[in-house]
Amino acid sequence: MSVISFNKFASLISETSSSGGLCGQIRSILVLQYQLDHLEEQDFYFQMGRKNHGERLAEMKKQYDAAINYGNRKTVNELLAETENAKDTINFLHTRACKYPVFAKILIEGKLLSEIQLCENLIEAKGLFGTLMPIEDIVHNEEVLRQVFR
Secondary structure, three states: OOOOOHHHHHHHHOOOOOOOOOHHHHHHHHHHHHHHHHHHHHHHHHOOHHHHHHHHHHHHHHHHHHHHHHHHHHHHHHHHHHHHHHHHHHHOOOOOOOOOOOHHHHHHHHHHHHHHHHHHHHHHHHHHHOOOOOOOHHHHOOOHHHHOOO
C-alpha cells in the first residue's frame, strides 16, 4: 500500500480546479444558459435533464455572484495580502513548530488552497475587466464577451 503525502492529500480536498478561473466559470454559465434557452437544439438526454441543468445553472450563478461580490469589496492589494497570509499559514503548517494533528493540517491547508485560488482568480479577472460584473451585464457587453471566449 502506497502512502499519500500530506501535500497531495491537501490538494485533493481543496476546492481548486483548473476550469480557467472566473472566465471559465462565466463561459460555463453562458454556455449552459444558451443550451437551456435553445432546448430544442439539444439532444434527447440533455432535454430529459433540463430540471437538473436549471438547478445547476442557478447554483453556478449563485457561486459566481458570491465571488464577484467578494471581489468587488476588496482591492487588488487586499487580495494579494490575503494570498500571502494564506501561503504563510501553509508554510507554517509544514514546520515542526506546528503542533496541530495531521488531519487538522490537511483540512486547514485544503481550505487555504481554495482561498488562494479564489483570490488569484479574482485578481486575474480584475486585471482583465476592472470592476467585476454580474452575468446579466456581461451578456450585453461585447468587449467582455470577447475576453471571456478568447
